[in-house]
């Protein structure tokens with residue numbers, strides 16, 4: 001079965017034409033490549049485990065690729081700013097979800113995840129996004145709650161020996177924030193070599209909502225890059241480099257905004273067929289991110305000016321050997337990830353006020369895995385196991401002479417403590433399915449782990465840095481944290497006929513040693529420790545400390561659709577997720593409310609029109625531990641149209657939030673910006689009515 005179809009189905013309304021109505025373009029695309037065959041529902045069983053999301057088939061024009069993934073079953077967007085969106089998948093978010101760009105893992109530059117991984121995948125450059133259904137395979141490295149890989153556009157090998165030029169460009173305009181984006185790739189390739197360059201520029205103003213403008217929500221981002229590949233007989237080499245410069249970009253749910261993120265991404269790849277059954281594949285990568293945020297450039301300055309510099313470096317390497325036999329494919333591999341992080345808080349008006357809340361924190365991880373993909377009679381299977389050895393070491397903090405006594409005492413205590421941690425973890429996955437014609441039952445059982453981040457472990461200074469929770473709480477690290485363990489159970493069925501499809505899944509995820517902020521001591525509110533004193537000075541007398549608790553997540557989600565009559569069809573996505581603590585009676589923080597999306601599409605020859613409705617229930621199951629506010633439900637309406645202008649030219653346009661309805665997404669943060677039309681402390685409103693136009697030219 002084509003996973004292209006499913007994705008298309010999963011998330012797109014426009015794409016569905018392809019799946020169900022077999023447009024000529026689709027037929028052509030499917031003809032050469034069984035992997036992306038969109039007509040015939042047979043094919044590569046591997047793809048049962050992955051959804052491919054094609055942005056071109058999505059009516060999404062916000063700059064953040066996280067919003068694109070959020071249209072998939074079980075997924076949602078955690079909105080912390082125009083370029084700071086995190087993906088929630090079946091109730092998990094942050095670094096519990098393994099997110100990569102072009103297959104590369106890396107550490108975010110900001111301690112509050114102002115740059116979640118998809119910050120480095122501008123929508124105009126995204127070719128497609130692979131979403132692992134349920135859990136990610138062990139071969140992709142550790143990753144607790146599902147995997148996402150944003151694949152950027154690239155010049156591929158041509159089909160002939162003659163050098164062939166190629167280009168893929170896009171541009172869009174969106175009215176709600178007067179934003180535009182333009183970018184793409186161009187290059188030249190033969191069947192043995194390829195070379196390409198990429199560039200993109202995006203810029204937007206503060207967005208409008210019914211009631212005014214949301215202060216500090218503007219953004220700007222530049223991306224430049226080049227890539228090349230070479231292949232000969234049994235071998236293939238690739239190299240890619242990208243530079244991304246994010247300019248001043250607002251983050252209303254945080255105390256600061258982005259001034260810049262400068263990121264350099266380098267990756268080398270090699271693949272060698274040792275025989276017709278044995279393949280060796282390897283990658284080497286390095287990512288360097290430099291970041292500045294402050295509380296006075298984009299928003300009105302408070303009394304105490306702060307500017308924080310942060311850095312993150314990640315070096316990765318992996319190697320895998322695959323052996324194909326009559327018994328399936330066996331892959332054996334190893335990978336490593338070396339990271340370093342630094343966070344330096346400064347006062348721009350006082351050079352002797354500075355302190356490093358994370359100082360030269362070095363992390364390393366070495367892993368090995370074994371994965372088998374084959375069949376046991378009628379049952380198709382992907383089975384995997386991996387082990388990882390983790391280590392994190394933090395240097396003693398550095399402080400300027402103007403730093404007050406409280407933080408100074410905490411720094412001294414931290415410097416005298418054990419700042420070296422190591423432990424090991426193991427992961428197991430079993431993904432089983434069977435092809436029974438139009439029906440495919442699926443079953444996943446897995447044990448996945450997550451090592452607590454350097455921030456959760458060694459953030460000795462009580463601050464609001466929480467990798468993007470944005471709950472306004474002050475957090476302090478806990479050197480005694482244990483590794484999180486998640487048991488994943490999922491069952492589902494994919495049903496596909498000529499005129500109907502549905503892919504429901506029920507899941508249960510049981511997390512032991514779930515890392516969550518808990519009251520710092522047994523007398524919360526009584527300021528009787530240095531941590532509480534420092535936190536109180538910074539506005540929160542009840543700080544939280546990261547701790548291991550027990551949690552569970554469960555729910556059901558599905559995408560579905562049907563051909564109605566003639567050129568009319570219906571498509572939808574529905575998700576329900578519950579997250580609870582098991583050790584106390586409380587809900588998990590920031591869980592998406594039940595929601596459904598329904599679209600009605602009229603498909604013409606080379607054009608289509610879609611009317612879409614989105615219903616979101618209220619969320620009253622909120623986390624008391626995180627001081628989370630409930631939210632109300634709402635219904636939105638959208639209109640989209642697409643037109644194939646000529647061969648290689650596609651035009652899309654639409655209106656989002658057609659009736660200019662005021663609404664607050666449950667997963668949006670609370671406003672921290674003074675002087676905005678959004679009241680302080682109020683949940684950020686969703687965007688008002690917005691028109692968009694998008695064009696893509698492929699040559």
Ligand SMILES: [Cu+2]
Nearest residue numbers: 110111114293
């Ligand atoms: Cu930041």
